[in-house]
Amino acid sequence: MDVKQAIRQRRAFRSLEPVEISKELVQDLAESAQLAPSCFNNQPWRFIFVYAPDKLETIFSAMSKGNTWVQNASMIIAVFSNKDLDCMIRGREYYLFDTGMATAFVMLRATELGLVAHPIAGYKEDAVKEILGIPEEMKVITLVIVGKHSETIGALLTEKQVESEKTRPERLPLGEFVYMNGFGQQLT
Secondary structure, eight states, X not given: OOHHHHHHHOOOOOOEEOOOOOHXXXXXXXXXXXXXXXXXXXOXXXXXXXXXXXXXXXXXXXXXXXXXXXXXXXXXXXXXXOGGGSOEETTEEXXXXXXXXXXXXXXXXXXXXXXXXXXXXXXXXXXXXXXXXXXXTSEEEEXXXXXXXXXXXXXXXXXXXXXXXXXXXXXXXXXXXOBSSSTTOBOO
């Protein structure tokens, strides 16, 4: 699979079925993050790959109501960082951008391997930190839910979530976010 194909195939599916998680898979995904670019090569990202069933069960308690579907995850990747781990140039904090790029590399590699890697924001950060032993000064940026896509719609999904399983949510037209040579000069 080439990169463009992985980008096109990547979907934030919520209907998941179990998939075997191995240390080799974790290493493979981590090596993809390792190759991501970052400001001065600081590599500010930190990941915890959670796949032990008892630990997954505990982390499910930190999810918001709309994310009950994550109970079908085979792995959850906690993505975290701290602004002190990366560049601060003229007030610009790079750690979120750089960690986002590394996370995207992990997600695309997971897609290439036939997995769903769905980032979420609906969790209690303090609870996640406590469960996983993440230091207080760190910021949990996202949790990436990993599993295998199930053709059977998950029973824990809301009506809206079911609809997004059936049809890819609409993307913004290029003209709404791409400008040529300056703001307001739209791509036509």
